[in-house]
Amino acid sequence: MFNASLHSRRIALGLAMALVSAPMLASDAAPSADIVTGRLSGIHDAKTGLNEFKGIPYAAPPIGSLRWKPPQSVVAWKDVRKADRFGPRCMQRPIFSDMVFRSDGMSEDCLYLNVWTPADAPNKKLPVLVYFYGGGFIGGDGSEPRYDGASLAQHGIVTVTVNYRLDVFGFLASPALAAESPEHAAGNYGLLDQHAALEWVKRNIAAFGGDPDQVTIGGESAGSMSVSAQMASPLSKGLIRRAIGESGAMLGNLNPTPLAQTMREGEAFERRVGARSLDQLRAMSAQALLDAAGQKDVPEFRPTIDGYFLPRPPKDIYEAGEQAHIPLLLGANSQEGSYVSLFEGQPPNQANYRAAVQKRFGEHAAEALKLYPGETDADIKTSGTALAGDDFIAFSTWQWMRMHRQTGRAPVYYYYFTQARPSKREGNAGPDAGAVHSGEIEYALGNLSGNAVYAWTTTDRHVSEVMQGYWARFIQTGDPNGPGLPHWPAAANKDGGLLRQVIGTDTHTMIDRNAARYQFLMGVEGTKVL
Template identity: 60%
Template sequence: MRLRPASVRPSRLAVVLLALATCGPAIAQDAPHVAVNGGPLVGKTATVSGVALQEFLGIPYAAAPVGPLRWKPPQPVAGWNEPRKATAFGPRCMQLPLFGDMVFRSRGMSEDCLYLNVWTPAAPAAAKRPVLVYFYGGGFVAGDGSEPRYDGASMASKGLVTVTVNYRLGVFGFLAAPGLAAESPQHATGNYGLLDQVAALRWVRDNIARFGGDPARITIAGESAGSISVSALMTSPLSRQLIAGAIGESGALIAPIAPQPRAAAEATGSAFMAQLHADSIDALRAMPAQALLQATDPQARPAFDFAPDVDGLFLTEAPAETFAHGEQAKVPLLLGSNSQEGFYPAILHDRPPTPANYRAALDALFGDRAAEALRLYPGATADEVKRSATALAGDLFIAHSTWRWMELHRRSGGQPVYFYYYAHPRPARYHPAPGERPDTGAVHSGEIEYALGNLDGNAVYAWTPVDRVVSRTMQGYFAQFVRRGDPNRAGLPAWPAVRESRGGITRQTIDADTRTGIDRGAARQAFLRDFLASHRNPLR
C-alpha cells in the first residue's frame, strides 16, 4: 500500500521545468507546478477572498483499482515523466444517484477513481502550513471530492493546505467474501474504501511539503460517512500515527453504527455472489462495473448492505474497544451533531404527534424498557412529543454514536475534546416547492457549507447575512483548530474543552447566537448504550 519513494533527481526536474516553459498554449507559462512522487504536475491559480491560491485537482494517489486490482488494497500509482495537467477533478467512484443534494464537478464516473485534490496558498510560507484532509459523506455508497460544498479553496484562503479525497464506495469499497480473505496475506476482507483513505493519508504525508504543507500537522475531518471514517482512522493501526488532529461532523463507527463482524460481512458477500451466479472472485471481477452497481440498487430484492467490518487489517477490533483501551490516536478532537439529525415522523411512522401515539411508538421500539425511554424522552404534550421524538430519531440515526465517541475519547485520549451542537437551520430555498417551508432545525449535513465556508457554492438556498455570520464563526473555529488543535482565537465566542459542569458537560451551541451551554443528556445516552448492547437499532 505504500507509495514509491520520491525519485525526482535535479536533472529530471530541469527537464520538467523546460517542458513547462515550452509546452505551448495548453499549459499557461505562469501555471503552478510541483513534482510529487509519481511525477510532475501542473495546476492552476485562483483568488478567493483576495488570497491568491494554487489548485491541483485530480491527482492520482494509487493505481486504478480495476481488473485484478478490484477488491484489493490500493496499490502504488504508476509514475509519469511528462508534466501532467492537474486542473480538473478526476472521475467519481462508482455509485447510484441516491441523494438529490449531491452536485458533482467530476469527469464522469469510473472504477478508476482514486484521486485527490489540493488547494494551497500561493504565497511562500514562512513556516510549513497546517493541513486539512477532508473525507466526504454519503453513507459509504455515494459522494465525491468534487462536490462544491467540500471545495477546499475557502479553507486554503485561511492559510491551510486543504485536501479532498475520493475513496471506493458500496460493493466496490466494502465487499467482504471468503475468497477475498484467502487472497490476503493478513486473511483480511472488506474495508477497501477505508484502506484507500489510509493510502491517501500516506500520500499526503510523503508529498504535502511540496505544496507548502507540514506532514506533522495533518488534521483529518469529515461529515457523516466521512466523520465515521475519521473515528475509524483514529483507531486503525494503519493510520493512527499519521494524524495530528481530528474533526467529526455527525457520526462515528460506534453503535448503532458499529462495524460488522467479519463473518457477517462475508455472509453478505457470499449471498451477493450467489445472487449474481458468480462461483468465484475471478468470475465476480470479470463482471462489468455497471452490472455490479445495478445489482446493489436498494430497490432490488434482496437488498445488500456493504459496510465497514472488523476485517483484520484496517480494523483488528471495534473502534469502541480501541477507544476504551486508550490505544487510539492521542490527538485533539473537535466533533458534534445537529439539532435535527432525524425528525419525529420517523418515530411515529407519520401518525399525529399525540402523547398516546408516542407512547405506543415507544412500546414498539423498546418493549419492556418503554417506560424508561418515556422518562428520558418525555411526551406529555404534542409539542413535547415533537421535540423528544426528533431528539430520539436523531440519536438512533447518528447523534448517539457521535456522543459516545466524544465520551470515550475524553476519558482515554489524554487530549482536549471540543463538543458542539449545531442548531442553525438553513434558510428558505430560492425556488421552494408549493407549500414547502424552511427546516425548523439543523438537518443532517446542513452544516457543511457553513463549516467549510462554501455557502456561495450552493445556489439552492437564499443565504442571509445571519447565515454568513454563522459560517464565519464555524469556519473560524474549524480553521483555528486545524492550526492549533484548539478552536479558540480572538474574535470568536470562547469555546471551552469538554469538562463536567453543573450536572452535565460543556458543549458549544453554534447558531446565530453561538454560546457555551451544558449537555445534560448523559442519562439518555447511557440508556441507549445499554439498550443497543443487546438489541438491534429499532429504527433499522
C-alpha cells in the same frame, strides 16, 4: 496479490525521498508541483490567490484484477500531468438529491484527490486538512461544491478532498477475498483508500506548501465515521495530528459489522449475481454489480472488523486507549432526524408516539418515555426529533466524545450546531425547523456561496464566519479559540452536566445534561442494529 512487506518498503522509500517543489507562480500562469510520481500542472485562481490541483491519482486504478484489492502504488509518469479537472467519482447510485458533482463522470477508476493551497505556500509548511465526504458509504465525491477547499485555503490551510471506493466496490467481503489476502482480511477497501491518501499526503504535501507533520483529518456523517476509524486503525493513527468529526462515529449503534457476518453476506451476493469465482466476479461490469447491490433485499455493504485495518472493534480500541492521542473537535446538529420518521405515515399523536417507542424499545419503552416524553403535541415534536436524531447518529457521536475524553489523553471540543438553513430561493418551502443532518457542512467549510439553493442571510454568513473560524484555528493549533471568536472551552464536567459549545445565531457555551439519554441507549443498543 497485495504484498504487505513490499507495500511497507514502498512507504518507507517514499518517506525518505526528498521532495523538490517547483515554484508555484503567483500569476495567471499554470502552477506546477513535483511529487514523488512526477510533475503536476494545476490552475492558478487570480481572484482567490490560490493554486488548485485537481484529479491527482493517489493510488492505481482499482479495476480488473485490482477490484477488491487494497490500493496499489501509482505508476510514475515522465511528462507533466495536468491536474486541472476533478477526476471521476466512484461508482454510486443517484440516491441523494442534495449531492452536486463537478466530477469527470463516474468510474471504478476514481482514486483521485484534490489540493487547494495559497500561491505563495511552498516554503511555509502550512497546516493541512484532509476531508472525507459523507454519503452513507454509498455516495459522495470530493468534487462536491460544499466540500470545496478554497475558503479554508484562504485561511492559510492546505486543503485536500479525497475520493474513496463505495458500496459493493468499497466494502464487499468474502472468504475468497480473505483467502487471497496476506493478512486474511477482506472488506474495508474504502477505508484503506483513505489510509493510502494519508500516506500520499505524508510523502507529497510538502510540494504544495503543506506540513506533513500537521495533518488534520475531518469529515461529515460517513466521513466522520471514517475519521473515528482512521484514529483507531494502527495503520493510520501515526499519520494524523488532529481530527474533526461532524455527526457520526463507528461506535455505539454504528459499530462495524463482524467479519463473519460480512463474509456471509458477501457469499450470498456472489450467488445472487451468478459468480462462481473471484475471477468471474471481477470480470462483471461495474454497472451490473452496482445494480445488484441496489436491490431491496441486499444488505448494505459497510465497514467491517477485518482484522487488518481494524484488528478489533473500535469500541475495544478506544476503551484500551490505543487510538491516536490527538485533539478532537466533534459534535452533532439539532435536527439530525425528524419526529415524522417515527410514525411511518401515521398521525403524530400521543398514542402513536407511545406505540412507536414501544416498537423501538420493547421492555425498555417506559424508561425511554421518561427520557423522551410525549405527553403533549409539543413534546412529541421535541422528544421525537431528539430520539430520531440520537438513534440515527448523535448517540454514536456522543460515544466517541465520551470514550476519547476517557482514554485519549488530549483535549476534546464538543459542539451542538443549531443554525437552521433559510428558505430556498425557489418554491414555497420555508426555513428548516432545525439544523438538519449535513446542514453544517457549508457553514463549517465556508461554502455558503457555493450552494445557490438557499437564500442565505447576513446571519447565516456570520454563523459561517464563526464556525469556519473555529475549524481553521483548530486545524492550525489544535484549539478552536482565537481572536474575535466566542470562547469555546474543552469538554469538561460542570454542575451535573458537560460543557458544550452551541454554534448558531447565538454562539455560546452551555451545560449539556443529555448524558442520561445516551447512557440509556448505550444500555439497549443491542436491541437495534442500524
